Amino acid sequence: MDYLAQQLINGLTLGSIYGLIAIGYTMVYGIIGMINFAHGDVFMVGSFVSLICILLFGITGSTDIVIGIGILMIVAVIAMAISGVYGWTIERLAYRPLRGSFRLAPLITAIGVSIFLQNFVQETQGARVKPLQALFAGGFTLHEGTEFTVRITYMQILIVLLTIALMAGFSLLISRTSLGRAQRACEQDLKMTQLLGIDVDRTISMTFVIGAMLAAVAGLMYLLYYGVIDFFIGFSAGVKAFTAAVLGGIGSLPGAMIGGVLIGLIEVLFAAYFSSEYKDVAAFSMLIIVLIFMPQGLLGRPEIEKV
Amino acid sequence: MTRPLLEIRGVETFYGHNQALHGVDLDVREGEIVTMIGANGAGKSTLMMTICGVNKATRGSIHFDGTPIHLIPPHEIIRLGISLSPEGRRIFPRMTVFENLQLGTAAIGPAHFDEDVQKIFALFPILERRQSQRAGTLSGGEQQMLAIGRALMGRPRLLLLDEPSLGLAPLIARQIFDTLKELNKNRGLTVFLVEQNANHALKLAAKGHVLVNGRITLSGTGEELLTHPDVKAAYLGGGAR
Numbered sequence: 168m169d170y171l172a173q174q175l176i177n178g179l180t181l182g183s184i185y186g187l188i189a190i191g192y193t194m195v196y197g198i199i200g201m202i203n204f205a206h207g208d209v210f211m212v213g214s215f216v217s218l219i220c221i222l223l224f225g226i227t228g229s230t231d232i233v234i235g236i237g238i239l240m241i242v243a244v245i246a247m248a249i250s251g252v253y254g255w256t257i258e259r260l261a262y263r264p265l266r267g268s269f270r271l272a273p274l275i276t277a278i279g280v281s282i283f284l285q286n287f288v289q290e291t292q293g294a295r296v297k298p299l300q301a302l303f304a305g306g307f308t309l310h311e312g313t314e315f316t317v318r319i320t321y322m323q324i325l326i327v328l329l330t331i332a333l334m335a336g337f338s339l340l341i342s343r344t345s346l347g348r349a350q351r352a353c354e355q356d357l358k359m360t361q362l363l364g365i366d367v368d369r370t371i372s373m374t375f376v377i378g379a380m381l382a383a384v385a386g387l388m389y390l391l392y393y394g395v396i397d398f399f400i401g402f403s404a405g406v407k408a409f410t411a412a413v414l415g416g417i418g419s420l421p422g423a424m425i426g427g428v429l430i431g432l433i434e435v436l437f438a439a440y441f442s443s444e445y446k447d448v449a450a451f452s453m454l455i456i457v458l459i460f461m462p463q464g465l466l467g468r469p470e471i472e473k474v
Numbered sequence: 475m476t477r478p479l480l481e482i483r484g485v486e487t488f489y490g491h492n493q494a495l496h497g498v499d500l501d502v503r504e505g506e507i508v509t510m511i512g513a514n515g516a517g518k519s520t521l522m523m524t525i526c527g528v529n530k531a532t533r534g535s536i537h538f539d540g541t542p543i544h545l546i547p548p549h550e551i552i553r554l555g556i557s558l559s560p561e562g563r564r565i566f567p568r569m570t571v572f573e574n575l576q577l578g579t580a581a582i583g584p585a586h587f588d589e590d591v592q593k594i595f596a597l598f599p600i601l602e603r604r605q606s607q608r609a610g611t612l613s614g615g616e617q618q619m620l621a622i623g624r625a626l627m628g629r630p631r632l633l634l635l636d637e638p639s640l641g642l643a644p645l646i647a648r649q650i651f652d653t654l655k656e657l658n659k660n661r662g663l664t665v666f667l668v669e670q671n672a673n674h675a676l677k678l679a680a681k682g683h684v685l686v687n688g689r690i691t692l693s694g695t696g697e698e699l700l701t702h703p704d705v706k707a708a709y710l711g712g713g714a715r
């Protein structure tokens with residue numbers, strides 16, 4: 168029981184990270200109907216930017232936790248800004264010129280961009296894994312069992328709270344602001360949205376920027392949680408987040424969040440009870456299972472109407 | 475005479491190799507209601523979409539208030555002061571009625587929203603009662619009112635309407651035409667209207683045109699067209715009787 172509770176806490180933390188990445192996939196799909204396969208690598212770039220900033224600012228395990236968290240927030244903002252620029256540039260250079268051409272074309276450039284980003288980071292940062300010493304190592308003991316103690320670390324609390332805050336802010340953006348309304352309008356009828364005087368190119372650009380920003384924060388969290396990153400983390404995290412988006416129902420924002428948590432839980436539970444070597448396989452098999460038996464996902468519409 | 479608000483000259487529009495418009499000339503003056511009638515496939519919607527820049531004219535020119543709009547993208551055309559209530563309504567079905575009306579102000583900003591939304595609710599009281607309902611669940615007539623309301627929210631200088639009476643009960647259609655007449659009289663709204671419901675639409679209009687296979691074959695005042703034998707025969711269903 169205690170062991171399970173611990174796994175649920177860990178799964179929730181991991182799922183937060185996947186959920187934040189999944190939003191980027193699902194938003195872009197909702198509006199222009201393409202899978203942005205470079206999104207996982209934008210997450211990876213966000214993670215590297217975070218690492219560089221943390222080292223530059225000199226936060227270490229012995230930094231006071233309040234100051235440390237304050238600086239981490241600044242790191243998050245910088246990572247969001249830089250990743251946002253990446254997201255914008257990728258859309259502008261690799262996808263927009265191909266809008267209106269055959270469906271597979273942007274998919275191919277997406278894979279190209281993904282390979283480019285991986286090689287770029289590998290060349291400039293080196294291929295070896297980059298470690299980061301653990302920050303704020305403490306935590307709370309929730310339950311002292313006879314053979315197992317349930318703990319939640321400060322880092323896990325930080326990750327989950329930050330995710331909740333970001334998702335709340337993001338939901339407000341989508342439901343209340345004129346940009347959010349324009350995004351939902353684009354999703355339902357792109358041509359009509361133009362006919363209301365909305366610059367849909369700009370709306371699409373902003374969608375990529377916002378998705379990249381959320382992925383950047385996820386990149387920071389991943390770095391803090393695992394303490395090691397390399398140029399290839401975008402691939403597996405990307406596929407898992409994509410699975411989360413499909414599981415939740417691609418195009419659905421709440422679906423992406425729920426799917427993220429579920430994939431996090433599945434991965435952690437599989438590792439805990441079956442095999443941690445094959446935990447990635449669990450997530451990938453999930454993708455195949457969902458695609459075959461439930462392609463519309465949990466909250467997706469059965470038929471996504473496109474105009 | 476001053477320059478017309480909308481000036482269409484020699485417009486030709488293609489879908490691939492198929493030519494839908496073969497040199498259309500048309501003027502809409504400030505404060506007028508102008509009607510165009512035509513059979514299915516005549517090119518009426520194509521003309522609307524060409525004015526709005528969604529379809530590009532391959533030849534010819536379109537000027538709005540002196541600005542050549544055939545060269546600029548749709549959202550910029552709309553921002554000059556044109557609103558379209560398109561064929562098939564195209565309201566956003568998964569947003570509320572209220573949000574659809576909010577989107578109507580996208581081109582001009584929200585400054586006059588509160589004031590204008592009250593005017594729309596006064597015109598179409600049913601929309602006020604349905605304001606927090608998803609637009610996709612409205613009846614066809616209610617959706618049509620919403621589409622027109624959304625177009626009016628943009629405070630257009632020129633309102634384009636593509637078959638506003640399509641699929642509506644005669645009573646509702648009449649109500650919508652009455653509303654247009656009122657807006658034109660009281661607020662000087664300029665309207666360019668495309669219809670198959672020729673009788674109502676021509677009664678309303680200062681000027682009318684008949685479009686056949688992408689060409690304007692007949693023009694005149696609304697009155698003249700209503701009594702023209704060709705129009706009677708082809709569009710009013712009264713020729714044989």
Ligand SMILES: Nc1ncnc2c1ncn2[C@@H]1O[C@H](COP(=O)(O)OP(=O)(O)OP(=O)(O)O)[C@@H](O)[C@H]1O
Pocket residue numbers: 489492494512513514515516517518519520521561670
């Ligand atoms: N997207 C398109 N691709 C190819 N051809 C098109 C397209 N849209 C319209 N057409 C063709 O262009 C011609 C004019 O169509 P349009 O929709 O403008 O007619 P309309 O006068 O609005 O007819 P209706 O009264 O039925 O709405 C038709 O022959 C139609 O088949």
Ligand SMILES: [Mg+2]
Pocket residue numbers: 518519520561636
């Ligand atoms: Mg039509």
